[in-house]
Amino acid sequence: MATLIVTRDARIFVDPSAALAPVRYGLPPHRLELDALEDSIHRVESELKDADIVVVTHYHYDHHDPGFKIPAERYSSKLVLVKDPLRNINVSQRIRASRFLRVLRAAGARVQVADGQKVRVGRTEVTFSVPIPHGNTTKLGYVLMLRVEEGGDSVGYSSDVEGPLDGRVVDFLCGSRITIVDGPPTYLVGRAYTREDVDRAVDNLARLSRCVEVLVVDHHLMRDLNYPALFVRVSELSGRQPISAAELLGRQPSLLEARRRELYGVLEEE
Numbered sequence: 001m002a003t004l005i006v007t008r009d010a011r012i013f014v015d016p017s018a019a020l021a022p023v024r025y026g027l028p029p030h031r032l033e034l035d036a037l038e039d040s041i042h043r044v045e046s047e048l049k050d051a052d053i054v055v056v057t058h059y060h061y062d063h064h065d066p067g068f069k070i071p072a073e074r075y076s077s078k079l080v081l082v083k084d085p086l087r088n089i090n091v092s093q094r095i096r097a098s099r100f101l102r103v104l105r106a107a108g109a110r111v112q113v114a115d116g117q118k119v120r121v122g123r124t125e126v127t128f129s130v131p132i133p134h135g136n137t138t139k140l141g142y143v144l145m146l147r148v149e150e151g152g153d154s155v156g157y158s159s160d161v162e163g164p165l166d167g168r169v170v171d172f173l174c175g176s177r178i179t180i181v182d183g184p185p186t187y188l189v190g191r192a193y194t195r196e197d198v199d200r201a202v203d204n205l206a207r208l209s210r211c212v213e214v215l216v217v218d219h220h221l222m223r224d225l226n227y228p229a230l231f232v233r234v235s236e237l238s239g240r241q242p243i244s245a246a247e248l249l250g251r252q253p254s255l256l257e258a259r260r261r262e263l264y265g266v267l268e269e270e
């Protein structure tokens with residue numbers, strides 16, 4: 001979900017990190033995934049150098065890196081707008097937040113809590129949502145959404161809403177020209193996610209696709225090889241076709257984690 005938003009006033013880097021699923025289908029990451037991660041971290045680090053503002057929407061390692069892979073000095077003198085580390089947060093994220101903020105401050109970053117705030121840089125306006133649950137339960141904590149607006153153009157970013165399931169996500173992101181949304185974790189249906197959750201996500205995505213120009217649906221949804229079926233459901237309801245983040249960049253999606261068994265040459269069904 002690491003996303004660089006460039007306006008005439010600022011380079012805004014949202015969630016500059018990347019991570020792999022430690023276990024999928026009972027298997028650790030494949031060599032190709034480790035190579036892809038290294039490449040992603042390299043690109044994140046090089047864009048971070050020139051960013052003016054960094055946003056951290058929540059404290060999962062695919063959204064923030066407390067100096068593990070990216071040197072903390074990269075944050076020096078930058079404005080870092082973060083999810084409140086103390087309120088509306090679960091225990092594991094509270095622990096990670098405290099470590100991350102310590103690292104940021106030691107590196108000389110200017111840290112500001114962003115929940116529900118509006119930040120202006122020149123004519124660019126960054127608007128943050130109130131905390132929204134990370135999926136269908138608050139056990140995983142909360143995330144911040146944001147909208148970046150400048151000169152009549154706008155980008156919306158949902159962070160890890162896993163769906164979306166909450167109608168507030170649609171209300172908040174409606175009207176952005178490009179909207180980047182975390183789709184439903186359909187690979188978890190029957191475990192931590194239900195068919196009803198998927199139905200609700202499809203309805204919300206269809207509503208959203210009618211009120212934005214470009215709807216990008218990615219992240220949790222891209223852990224499922226069958227993701228195009230969900231795109232078909234959304235476009236049947238709304239008459240508008242969502243795209244993946246890769247397609248926004250003119251590339252083809254590469255679902256390495258979802259293909260992990262195949263990469264290892266293991267063929268049995270999950």
Ligand SMILES: [Fe+2]
Pocket residue numbers: 058060134160
């Ligand atoms: Fe997350």
Ligand SMILES: [Fe+2]
Pocket residue numbers: 001060062063160219
């Ligand atoms: Fe995530």
